[in-house]
Each structure stands twice: as C-alpha cells, then as structure tokens.
Amino acid sequence: MQSAQTGHDVRTERLIEWLRDAHAMEAQAETMLTKQASRIQHYPELKARIEQHITETQNQARLIEDCLRRHDRSYSGLKDLGGKMMAMGQAMGGMMVNDEIVKGAQMGYVFENLEIASYKILIAAAEAVGDLETKEVCERILVEEIAMADWLRDHLAELTHAYLTRAAEPHVEAKR
Secondary structure, three states, X not given: OOOHHHXXXXXXXXXXXXXXXXXXXXXXXXXXXXXXXXXXXXXXXXHHHHHHHHHHHHHHHHHHHHHHHHOOOOOOHHHHHHHHHHHHHHXXXXXXXXXXXXXXXXXXXXXXXXXXXXXXXXXXXXXXXXXXXXXXXHHHHHHHHHHHHHHHHHHHHHHHHHHHHHHHOOOOOOOO
C-alpha cells in the first residue's frame, strides 16, 4: 500500500511529465503553425489568425517552462525535438496535396482539440497535487486554445468555399 507521501510524489511526477509533454506539444505547434503561415498566400484572414496564435503558442511554451521551474525541472529537449520533427513531416506532407489550405485548417482544428484535452488533464492534475499556480496558467492557456479551435471551426466552411472558388478558376492557385 502506498503512503500519502508516495502517492503525492507519483502525482507530482505525472504532472511534471505531462507539463513536459505540453511543452513539446507547443514546440510542435509553433513549428507547424510557422510553416503553415509561411506558405499561405491567398487566405489573409487565416494567415493573420495563425500568426496571432504563433505568438500565443510561444508565450504558452514560456508559461509551461515557468511551471516546470517551480518544480525545479526543465522541459525535455528530446521530446521537443520529436514534436518539431513531427511538425516538419506534417508540413512536408501538406505541400504534396492540392488542397493544402483545407487540409492544413482541418489538421489545425484537430491539433487544437488535442491541446484542449491536454490542458484539461493538466488542470485536473495540478489541482490534485495542490499546484494552484500551474492550474491557473493552464486555465489561461486553455482559453486561448479553445478560442483558436472555435475560430477554425467557425471558418472551415468559409475557407472551403474560398478554396473551391479559387480551384474552379483556370490559372488561379487555390492550394495555399
């Protein structure tokens, strides 16, 4: 049987591991969003919203680093590298399809929902160990992730119509 102290240590270690995962997820998001934004040419509203979220994402990574520092820990460079490599692969894959802009928005929406789930888990874990500062940080980040997911969801139809309109025109690039 575990003592209360051991149980606390296990919960805290899991929180730290999930914070490291969140940092890697933000590193992946930054790489993915930066590549995506750099390729967008004909969809200025989407590009502007993605660029806004890049700034939010960079700040989120710093906030997660602060949470880890409060526990005398740092993020995992290896996990961050893995996330960045996955994002590069996603970007390369997106370049190969004719409907890159639509697929990118679709994948962005999916990724935002992954982040939402991750921050909800972190909020619960931080609350379980009594780390109210981390809980508050994750609640603030969660608001930004929900806002980005909502924006993408609310603009998917409009973006799809814009893509289809451009794709129907001869000699007009619709892809990005």
